[in-house]
Amino acid sequence: MAQPFNPSVPIYLQLCERIKNRIIRGEIGIGERLPSVRELAIDAAVNPNTVQRAYRELEETGIVEKKRGQGTFVTEKPAVLQRMREELKTSHIKLFVSEMREMGYSEREMLDGLKDFLTDKEEKE
Amino acid sequence: MAQPFNPSVPIYLQLCERIKNRIIRGEIGIGERLPSVRELAIDAAVNPNTVQRAYRELEETGIVEKKRGQGTFVTEKPAVLQRMREELKTSHIKLFVSEMREMGYSEREMLDGLKDFLTDKEEKE
Amino acid sequence: MAQPFNPSVPIYLQLCERIKNRIIRGEIGIGERLPSVRELAIDAAVNPNTVQRAYRELEETGIVEKKRGQGTFVTEKPAVLQRMREELKTSHIKLFVSEMREMGYSEREMLDGLKDFLTDKEEKE
Amino acid sequence: MAQPFNPSVPIYLQLCERIKNRIIRGEIGIGERLPSVRELAIDAAVNPNTVQRAYRELEETGIVEKKRGQGTFVTEKPAVLQRMREELKTSHIKLFVSEMREMGYSEREMLDGLKDFLTDKEEKE
DNA sequence: GTGGTCTAGACCACA
DNA sequence: GTGGTCTAGACCACC
Numbered sequence: 001m002a003q004p005f006n007p008s009v010p011i012y013l014q015l016c017e018r019i020k021n022r023i024i025r026g027e028i029g030i031g032e033r034l035p036s037v038r039e040l041a042i043d044a045a046v047n048p049n050t051v052q053r054a055y056r057e058l059e060e061t062g063i064v065e066k067k068r069g070q071g072t073f074v075t076e077k078p079a080v081l082q083r084m085r086e087e088l089k090t091s092h093i094k095l096f097v098s099e100m101r102e103m104g105y106s107e108r109e110m111l112d113g114l115k116d117f118l119t120d121k122e123e124k125e
Numbered sequence: 126m127a128q129p130f131n132p133s134v135p136i137y138l139q140l141c142e143r144i145k146n147r148i149i150r151g152e153i154g155i156g157e158r159l160p161s162v163r164e165l166a167i168d169a170a171v172n173p174n175t176v177q178r179a180y181r182e183l184e185e186t187g188i189v190e191k192k193r194g195q196g197t198f199v200t201e202k203p204a205v206l207q208r209m210r211e212e213l214k215t216s217h218i219k220l221f222v223s224e225m226r227e228m229g230y231s232e233r234e235m236l237d238g239l240k241d242f243l244t245d246k247e248e249k250e
Numbered sequence: 251m252a253q254p255f256n257p258s259v260p261i262y263l264q265l266c267e268r269i270k271n272r273i274i275r276g277e278i279g280i281g282e283r284l285p286s287v288r289e290l291a292i293d294a295a296v297n298p299n300t301v302q303r304a305y306r307e308l309e310e311t312g313i314v315e316k317k318r319g320q321g322t323f324v325t326e327k328p329a330v331l332q333r334m335r336e337e338l339k340t341s342h343i344k345l346f347v348s349e350m351r352e353m354g355y356s357e358r359e360m361l362d363g364l365k366d367f368l369t370d371k372e373e374k375e
Numbered sequence: 376m377a378q379p380f381n382p383s384v385p386i387y388l389q390l391c392e393r394i395k396n397r398i399i400r401g402e403i404g405i406g407e408r409l410p411s412v413r414e415l416a417i418d419a420a421v422n423p424n425t426v427q428r429a430y431r432e433l434e435e436t437g438i439v440e441k442k443r444g445q446g447t448f449v450t451e452k453p454a455v456l457q458r459m460r461e462e463l464k465t466s467h468i469k470l471f472v473s474e475m476r477e478m479g480y481s482e483r484e485m486l487d488g489l490k491d492f493l494t495d496k497e498e499k500e
Numbered sequence: 501g502t503g504g505t506c507t508a509g510a511c512c513a514c515a
Numbered sequence: 516g517t518g519g520t521c522t523a524g525a526c527c528a529c530c
């Protein structure tokens with residue numbers, strides 16, 4: 001979490017992304033407690049209000065739940081996590097497709113290329 | 126070409142990439158002449174030696190050919206271009222797969238996700 | 251009864267309202283004895299004269315009756331209680347209607363809205 | 376807007392309520408511009424950040440839309456306004472019903488009482 | 501001019 | 516301790 005921030009995009013959004021990624025990647029488990037607002041603020045070297053805003057944003061998407069006087073926790077609802085996971089997947093794929101299209105590759109090439117790449121890896125391993 | 130360079134990777138390699146991309150994308154056609162070393166040096170705000178090295182690198186891969194006293198040209202051999210195109214495609218796919226794996230997605234999810242995404246787009250359009 | 255008083259309306263009137271509400275709500279039953287003037291004065295932290303005035307006011311409306319040397323009692327006449335109940339109901343409805351009108355709602359909306367709300371609650375329960 | 380705030384409920388929520396009421400009441404028309412963050416901050420004697428939070432809250436409910444460099448505007452979508460109006464109506468009715476129930480009145484009494492009250496008013500007028 | 505973000509630091513309610 | 520709210524004042528991007 002000591003990584004620098006891209007100054008051209010709001011810090012609280014970058015914090016959201018980092019946390020969301022860690023949750024979806026499973027680094028922070030279901031129902032697990034996130035660092036407190038103050039802890040993360042110190043860790044990320046930002047103002048507590050900025051962390052609070054990120055946590056608030058995450059709570060609105062439903063991936064996180066706050067408990068008064070206890071802390072902030074990853075939601076216990078697997079459905080929400082699943083939805084987030086799907087959304088993140090689609091957004092990565094979307095980016096990949098737009099880059100490939102931008103390079104002039106057809107959808108056939110993307111699909112077959114991906115299939116071949118994964119198949120070849122299998123054979124090698 | 127006035128984009129800044131990533132200081133952590135050799136500029137001549139970045140030049141190679143940019144030129145290769147433009148060729149594969151078709152911005153610079155088959156058999157077409159590339160800008161002269163001096164032109165590109167000024168345009169990219171780098172030392173002519175750096176451009177020279179990039180051109181030499183590209184020539185070694187076979188994607189461009191130098192003609193004494195005339196300049197540097199995109200190869201006329203479609204097979205080479207085709208190979209380059211394939212290599213570039215594979216490297217992009219490789220990056221995509223490693224990122225997705227990094228995020229914890231299975232190969233099934235990548236393939237199906239890509240297929241679904243492309244199919245859905247078709248339906249919408 | 252330890253609730254604070256609204257300083258902009260006479261305390262004795264507020265006492266009247268509170269007592270009337272408790273009687274109509276059935277907290278103080280028909281024919282039952284009210285707390286003595288002194289008791290209520292201590293309990294509500296007001297001057298006994300204020301309680302006295304409230305009780306006199308209530309007696310004039312007929313909802314309570316004083317018995318010399320015994321105390322103050324809720325009237326035994328159901329008709330009076332019924333009338334009070336109706337009056338209180340109407341005053342609440344009046345307030346509701348004026349608020350809703352204030353907000354720009356039509357009488358149709360009030361009636362249908364109330365009917366729908368009560369019907370929906372039934373279905374859910 | 377110079378009314379005092381209830382210190383036991385967040386100012387930004389009270390601001391939201393006041394603005395929502397004014398919009399639903401029609402005091403601020405469809406598509407109309409709201410006071411700027413700074414204006415309202417001065418007018419309501421609160422910090423601009425507090426107003427901003429209220430506006431943000433309203434934007435999330437969809438009743439308001441922000442336009443960069445231009446200001447904050449009441450949404451042009453009648454459906455959203457209609458929905459807000461319905462929600463507000465239901466919440467008022469809910470409060471009324473719970474108060475009446477609390478006083479010991481039956482649903483019959485509420486409905487008939489309201490109907491009678493509105494009918495009587497008609498006759499008088 | 502508009503809203504958007506961020507900081508620093510305050511006080512609060514809840515547990 | 517936790518998060519929730521608020522203030523004061525800064526700088527930014529957009530129009």
